Amino acid sequence: MMQLNQDDIRALTQEPSAAIRSDICARLCDAYNSGEFSEREVLLAEEIIKLLAKDASHRVRQTLAQQICYNADVPREVILKLANDSEQIAEPILRYSSLLSDQDLIDIIHATRSLMKLLAISRRDTLSDRVSQALIETGELEVTKAVLNNQQARLDMNAMQYLLEEYAQDEGVLSLMVHRAALPSTIAEKLFTMVSSDLQRQLSQRFELSVHLAEDLTNSAREVSLMKFITPWMSGQDIQRLVNEMHTQKRLTDSVLIRSLCIGDLRFFHAALARRAGISTHNAKLLMLDPGNRGFMTCYKRAEMPEDFCEAIFVLYKCALEESEFGRYYYDHFTQRLMQRIVAQQYDQNVQHMTYIMTILRKTIQDAPTVH
Secondary structure, three states, rough: OOOHHHHHHHHHHHEEEHHHHHHHHHHHHHHHOOOOOOHHHHHHHHHHHHOOOOOOOOOHHHHHHHHHHHOOOOOOHHHHHHOOOOHHHHHHHHOOOOOOHHHHHHHHHHHHOHHHHHHHHHHOOOOOHHHHHHHHOOOOOHHHHHHHOOEOOOOOOHHHHHHHOOOOHHHHHHHHHHOOOOHHHHHHHHHHHOOOOHHHHHHHHHHHHHHHHHHHHHHHHHHHHHHHHHHHHOOHHHHHHHHHHHHHHOOOOOHHHHHHOOOOOOOHHHHHHHHEEEOOOHHHHHHHOOOOHHHHHHHHHOOOHEEEHHHHHHHHHHHHHOOOOOOOOOOOHHHHHHHHHHOOOHHHOOOOOOHHHHHHHHHHHHHHHHHO
C-alpha cells in the first residue's frame, strides 16, 4: 500500500516531469480508491488530489479525471473543477461521476459548445427529465440521438412533444422514439401517423394501435383534399354515386371517412358510413342524429370502423356537427376551429385515442395545399 506524508505533497509540487507526476497520480488514486488508507492518509490524499486538479500539465489532470471519475468520496470541488476543464479531461467526469447534481449538469450544458461534453452527459447511467430536456434543446442532432438511445434517460411529455415537432421529418429520430422502452401511449399514437409502415407495425404490437387506420393516410390525403373542392357543389344523388363508386373500388377507407369529418363534409360522411353499414343514408342520419350516442354506435359498428376508436370518432362527429351548425358547410378554417373546439372542451385530454385524431386534424391542415 502506498504510504503518504508531507514529502509526497512536496514531491508532486516540485517534480518537473509531467510523466512522473502523472505516474504518481495514478498510483495515489489507485490506493485512494481502494479504501485502504487510514483516516490521516485520506486527508493527505485529498490535499494532493486538490493540487493535482490544478496541475499545469494536461496529462496529469487527465490521469486524475480518469482515476477518480467513479469515486463518490472525492471532494466535490475537485469534481466540479475537472468537469469544467477541457473536453478530454472533463469527459470521464461528466460521463460517470455521481457527485454532479442535475443543476451542475444543466449549467455545463448551457455553458459549453463542446459536442464531446454534451455526448458524455447524454450517455450517463441516469438522466433526469430536466437534464434530458436541456440536452435535446441544444439542437445538436447527435446529442438528441444519444439521449434517445439512452434507455435510462427520462423524457417527460414536454420533451417528447418537442421532439415530435422539431424532428417530424427525421426518420432516424422518430425511429429511436419508437424504440424507447418508456414511451407514453399518447406519444405512440402521434408517432403512428409519422413513421414508416414497419415502425407502425412495431408500435401496433406494443400499444395495440390500429395499423389499418393509418396505413392509407397518405393516399387519403389527396382524395379528401379533392373532395373538399368538389362535394360542396354536388347534389345528394351525386354524392351517393361517388360513395358507391369509392366503395366498389375499395377506396372508402376508415381514413377517408375520418378525414371527411375533419373538413366538415358531413353529407359525405353520412352517406359513406351508411354505405359501409348497408343501410340507407336517410336512416343512417336519423340514427346518428338521435340524442345520445346509441344510434351513432349502431351505425359505426355495422360499418366495421375500428372499435377502439369509437368514442374518439363520436366526439369528432359531435364537434363537427356543432361547428357546422348541424351540417351547414363552412370552408374557412373549419379544421382549425374544430381543433379549437376539441381542446376547449378538453376532449384531447380525456378521450382515449383523441390525441391520434388531433394528429390527423393537424395533418389535414398540412395536406390541404397539396392539390394542384
